């Protein structure tokens with residue numbers, strides 16, 4: 689049961705916004721931020737792997 693940070697109203701679980709004041713509930717907001725952070729981390733990992741693959745795959749000019 690997520691409690692609103694702004695009006696302390698206890699909302700039923702599954703709600704995305706406070707039923708009394710309409711503000712986004714903290715549990716869901718934190719989860720979304722965590723998911724965004726994880727997506728960014730995987731983007732960095734993919735970019736690194738892409739650079740490494742290009743480094744080995746591209747033909748060397750001085751061979």
Ligand SMILES: [Zn+2]
Pocket residue numbers: 692693694695696697706707708709710711
């Ligand atoms: Zn509220």
